[in-house]
Amino acid sequence: MDAHILMYSGYAAVGLIIVIFVIIFRLHKLKKQGENVEAGKANKVASFDDNDTRSIITKSDQYVAGESKSGFFLTSSAEQSANFASTSLLVLTSPVVNGLKFDDMLKAPAELLGRGRQSTLYKIVLENGVLLVVKRIKDWEISTDDFKLRMQRLNQVKHQNVLPAVAFYCSKQEKLLVYEYLQNGSLFRLLHGAQMGQAFDWVSRLSIAATIAETLAFMHQEFRSDGIAHGNLKSSNILLNKNLEPCISEYGLVPLDNQGFKADVYGFGVILLELLTGKLVKNEGVDLATWVHSVVSEEWTGEVFDKLLISGGASEERLVNLLQVALKCVNKSPEARPSMKQVAVMIVTLKEEEERSICTSVSVFSENF
Template sequence: MSVMRLRVQLMLILKIIFLLLSMADGETTEARDALVQFIEKLAPQRGENWGWNRSSDPCKSGWKGVTCYSDLATIKKIVLDELNLTGMLDAASLCSTKALMVLSLNSNNVVGTLPDEISKCRHLTHVYLHGNKFSGSLPGSLSRLSNLKRVDVSDNGFSGGIPDMSRISGLLTFLADNNQLSGEIPKFDFSNLEEFNVSNNNLSGPVPDLGGRFNGTSFLGNPGLCGKPLPNACPPSPPARKKGSSKKDYFMYSGYALIGIIIVSLVAFKLIKKGKTNSKKNVAKKGSQVTGDKESSTSSESKAVGGNRSEFSITSAESGRGSSSLVVLSSPMVNELKFEDLLRSPAELLGRGRNGSLYKVTLNEGVTLAVKRIRDWYISRDDFKKRMQRIDQVKHPNVLPVVAFYCSSQEKLLVYEFQENGSLFRLLHESKNRQSFDWGSRLALASKISAALAYMHEGLQADGIAHGNLKSSNILLSNEMEPLISEYGLADADNQDQSFLAQLDSFQENNSPPGGIISSNNAFKTDTYSFGIILLELLTGNVVQNNGFDLARWVNSAIREEWTVEVFDKALVSEGASEESMVSLLQVALKCIDISSAARPNMREVAGIINTIREHEEKSISSDP
């Protein structure tokens, strides 16, 4: 009887406990107050219908972005994606919750650091902070979140090193691409990881052993990284020193250094003496102002950028036949331009590329020009002149014309109108206004560039003059943001870049896309391939490296795995761009980068298909209610 009474009493106590729990307000009052403080710092301009106030319950009153466990007592997820949040993350207040598992703040404008206090949310399994404006270091305390499964901190401004997360054995995703992270990549349990990307940072050192799990696209854009799966091998490690040899080595290397200093001093003394002798001889000569091509070229490179003295110091009497004359083509902008005007004008070095150096030159009249300086292109003056004049005859509004040119045996200068709005590369990868470069703008640009390239190919087919070096940095933007193909025809089709061919052969041997042997006979199909890479750049938003091979391989791999949508730029996906149109343009790109150059379409066919996609897109937009 006493046993039965005890059981009844126990059941009654359990019922009372259950009733008390069901009547509870869920998270404690202190936790609610802390969460309100969290949202006030994160979203000071939140809407009135958000909830998130001290007089309501987060689980029962439907706070915006909050999901609770089935008991409606404890918060499980906080998801506040794409809400234009502009504040800071108060991790200490956030982690007052009892058992938060998911935090997602993707695609906002959250600033500041990710605080160390994030480790107090010890139940966290998913942390999504993609596409914000976080800065500072990733906290080392992340490694203490032993339950973490997925971490995405990509597209932010994080710097410093990557925390050592090797102790988190259950980690499945780590995405930290497009930041400013530095140092070496710490050890991860790559055998367990499903997603890993640290591309476009400032990382250095060897890539850890991946166990064949990831390819080079996860590490691109880190010039200091080396080793497989990247193409650049790591330098050999220095041999280990034997103990006790440090003092001996010190005296030995000190002796070497002393001998080296003596030798360098003797050589320097002789050079200085010889230089003084030559200087005296040059002063005595008539017309000593004129220097040789090689000497003047070297001195011009070393002059101060943007100074009053010109970057161009080229001989005016190379062959005694007026070789310094500047050929001005049909352009009212520089109709009276003379070579001496370039020499006297201040020049600013903008950059150096495969085909030479680029300068910004401002004339006395306030006219700004871009001057391309080409070296080591072994083409005769007559052939160069005919080539430039022939290209000038085939004009298209989306091809930047050469307004003047100069040619000597060592130097070749091409003069263009300077374009203040920069290049497509800059707009895609460096501009703060990248979000404004929407799908419609990208499709329109692709349509115009393909039509312009098709026009140039048809007009110059008989001459065998293709572009030869088409890339996003060679597509400039006019004052009206119209695309302009620059540097058309500057690549020497008969003397192609041998390193490019070597890479291409390597990729073909490994049965990897894309390819096609480059020669003067199919240089136009090489342009088609390059245009296909630009299309992939527009679609994915990724930086092109290694002649586009890595990007092409990654896209092909994603398609084989039926992850086609995953390749598209997140900015396009978030704006709601037409998936049908993006897939159609992706198919065009894949045709352009076909491994067989013969299978690639010509640019007239490409332009026609892209124009059809654009027309279909415009019709579908106009028919929307």
């Protein structure tokens, strides 16, 4: 009898130990879930206020094609978020973000698109599905009042091939600019991305060059008296809209002296060289403009052009003519460079010649059949 009692007591003790382990395991699991929820809350867009811009950077498994495999999200304390949400987000006239508030941006997940010396670019998705790009600029030595005036002046000039800011925010430490997100990427990606310009023929390249030139000439004329040039013109700042037409983005965000307009001409010349050669601006430490000058000086001009253009039947005469325009633009002397108005006239003339040539070829083909 005593033996049976001892045996049952042993079973009860073992059962009690098992129950205790199960309880401990469940408590540990609940704690881990709580930590994961808190970590998930961190994946929100940056929060800033005028007094405290400290932030925490956390990693995510999300990534953008062609960019780093890790997206990044800027987070901050609840107090910072409250301060940021209570400040003024100046929304410019745009149906894209009608009624946009800071709180909408704070709730939106953000994904890192790019990082420069003084700025960071994020893509955010609002609750209503609208995609926006937020550019965060730090250490821009311009007063808050001057920045507001600059953004309001930029907003007064509209062009279908210039991507306008839809909202902005500014403090002493940094500025935020909000843009519509264009899903077709940039001219840089079209030329140097996975497709490497394979579907990017000569007629398309010439058409894009003409559109950019005309648009930039228009902007220079409108802002000449204000002294506002683009300031950072490059192929990654030329975006493609839903019709795959070029859209100049981030116009006027780099304050320059009176040479800013000539700097834009140089930047456009480099874009022309990218279109003509299919090569990167910097390749293994070699500058594209320098390389083209060296090849042309050796009278090997034919070696400059993208082989895809040659094999696609592009007119070598018009290729050379566009190259001459590009070389004028990248002249080392700013004073020797043409104005964007002059550049636009030259390129539009080449485009019209190309169109007449195509019409003639089609006409001859039709007559033969």
